[in-house]
Amino acid sequence: MRNHSPAAAGTVPDTSKTSASTSATRWWQWMLLYPSLAVTIVTAVPSWIDHVQAMKIGVSSRDLAQAQEQRRLWEANLECAQVQEIQRIRTNHNAEVGARVCPTGDVLLQMKQPDAERASFHWVSAKTIEQRQVSALLRPAPAYAAPRDMGVTQVSQSVVSQRWLRPGLLKQRVRQGAGCFDLVINTYTGSVVRQSPVVCTATF
Numbered sequence: 049m050r051n052h053s054p055a056a057a058g059t060v061p062d063t064s065k066t067s068a069s070t071s072a073t074r075w076w077q078w079m080l081l082y083p084s085l086a087v088t089i090v091t092a093v094p095s096w097i098d099h100v101q102a103m104k105i106g107v108s109s110r111d112l113a114q115a116q117e118q119r120r121l122w123e124a125n126l127e128c129a130q131v132q133e134i135q136r137i138r139t140n141h142n143a144e145v146g147a148r149v150c151p152t153g154d155v156l157l158q159m160k161q162p163d164a165e166r167a168s169f170h171w172v173s174a175k176t177i178e179q180r181q182v183s184a185l186l187r188p189a190p191a192y193a194a195p196r197d198m199g200v201t202q203v204s205q206s207v208v209s210q211r212w213l214r215p216g217l218l219k220q221r222v223r224q225g226a227g228c229f230d231l232v233i234n235t236y237t238g239s240v241v242r243q244s245p246v247v248c249t250a251t252f
Contacts, residue, residue: 105216105236115236119216121171122235125150129220130210134158136203144203153177158205166240169233209252217241221252 095109102112122129128150136146136158144160144167153174160167208228210220220231228248232241 106234107236117173118171118238119235121154121173122218125152125154125156125171126210126218128152129156130207133204133206136160136205138203146203146205166243168240169238171238208248211252219252221246221248223248 098112099109102109102115105112105115107115129148132148132150134146134148134156136144138144142162144158146158148156148158150156155172155174155177157170157172158167159170203224205222205224208221208223210218213219213232216234216236218233218235220233222229222231227245229243229245230252231243233239234241
């Protein structure tokens with residue numbers, strides 16, 4: 049007759065599978081017991097993702113969507129930004145404002161305040177322009193009299209070359225008059241990160 053000997057002394061039973069199963073069960077029990085907390089955690093995930101993305105590109109969370117839209121418009125109209133010359137107008141208050149209208153209908157605005165060393169850029173999409181036109185048609189236009197002493201000076205600029213340094217940073221060589229200068233533009237915010245005068249024929 050075959051003898052059934054007891055388990056050898058010192059043998060430790062394998063409880064890893066049991067522990068894992070127990071942990072999983074407790075997790076689901078916890079989720080069921082506290083559904084409101086579970087919903088809060090799940091809904092908070094997109095907010096944290098947006099927060100991380102905003103920190104990565106250097107903007108606040110509330111400005112993330114606008115920053116991403118600005119970069120999209122730069123990418124969509126990159127060829128237009130180089131092909132078309134921009135006419136900047138210097139007003140009698142010494143501010144400079146220019147606009148470049150692209151075939152897509154999107155408009156690139158360039159603005160320089162009197163006390164600013166560098167200009168800034170801002171895209172206005174064709175969709176936004178259309179929406180504003182509709183809103184303007186639905187309300188009465190106020191009477192407007194143009195000032196008679198509105199003296200302006202035009203400043204012509206053209207982009208000679210441009211290339212991406214990395215996502216969100218665009219380098220441009222701009223010709224103005226007889227000289228050139230290089231710009232590094234943050235395409236999320238429209239701010240000029242760096243500007244330096246260069247010889248127009250220098251390596252780009």
